[in-house]
Amino acid sequence: MTDNLTPMDPAQALSMWVDRQQAEKSDETVQSYFYRVRQFTDWLEDEGIHNLNDLTGRDVFRYDSDRRAEGLSKSALNNQLGTIKIFLRFCADIEAVPPELPAKVDVPTISKAEQADDEKLSASRAETILTNLERYDYASRDHALFALAWHTGARLGALRSLDLRDCYLTEDDLERIAHEDDLDAEDLERFSVPFVYFRHRPESDTPLKNQQDGERPVALSEEIGQLLQEYIEVSRAEVEDDHGRKPLFSSRKGTGRMSKGAIRSRFNIVTQPCRYGTCPHDRDPDDCEALEHGYESRCPSSRSPHRIRTGSITNHRDEDWPPEVLAERVNATPEVIRTHYDKPDLLKRMESRRSYMETTNE
Secondary structure, three states, rough: OOOOOOOOOHHHHHHHHHHHHHOOHHHHHHHHHHHHHHHHHHHHHOOOOOOHHHHHHHHHHHHHHHHOOOOHHHHHHHHHHHHHHHHHHHHHHOOOOOOOOHHHHHOOOOOHHHOOOOOOOHHHHHHHHHHHHHHHOOOOHHHHHHHHHHOOOOOOOHHHHEHHHHHHOOHHHHHHHHHHHOHHHHHOOOOOEEEEEEOOEEHHHEEEEOOHHEEEEEEOHHHHHHHHHHHHHHHOOOOOOOOOEEEOOOOOOOOEEEOOHHHHHHHHHHHHHHHHOOOOOOOOOOHHHHHOOHHHHHHHOOOOOOHHHHHHHHHHHHHOOOOOHHHHOEEEEEHHHHHHOOHHHHHHHEEEEHHHHHHOOO
């Protein structure tokens, strides 16, 4: 079986595969892939398999059994074993494993419902949070950051990437985009403010998930545009980052730009109900670990940036945004929106469809 194969160390194959992925995938996706496959190559090392030529279907089955014995969810197994299968296809392509081996990886099939995670931030909670921020912390960094995230459905990395120069909030700002994007006066007449422009700048530490394909202008409401203006004028820390850029969401700590960890922490904090009300989980504030720095995510009601994005996209769909239109705004395909983010309020959707029924009956 191994006569036509080329000897290959598992760690070496992993390194080669990661190099290939980096040319096509975002840094975060590559990192996730790396960790999943490294678990597999470490297991091979522990099992004494130092040459992929020796890997058999029985070994793959034993690894699968070990993963399932750890009590992983079906979704987690789908992600992990699916990535192993992709890796082994690469290994087959470079003649390190038999061509039939990848097919022996049994990736669990999960339904559309299982693919979707229901821990989204609901529209009602988002509105409550926005009301409290407007009342008690108006135009603060938390207020501007959360409001922009909810309004645009942007990913954490996209929010972090924004500079002051990416905010077009007044007519005067259009002169800047005319210069940057080589537009003439006739072009400018087609644009209206306010909007923000997400741009891929990997050379200065703010890549977008989908790289150049993630670059896009996103229209803002007048209310959100005014909020950003007031935040910039009153609350924003007047600092530059390590690359001489002026981040929209700046920080006097670290590099001058909020880190992804800092943004996650702030979202976990502002989504805790007890910050502006009472605890719905009957916890004593004096003893609750979720109120300690670094442990905010342990609150059952806290929501990560991804859950806020999920809730935002769902809310846009509940307000009758077509997936094809929403896809451009949030930088996701219509199919991804339907599968992973589209978690409808069924009663709202019924009412949104009523107009079509009435039109048909006319």
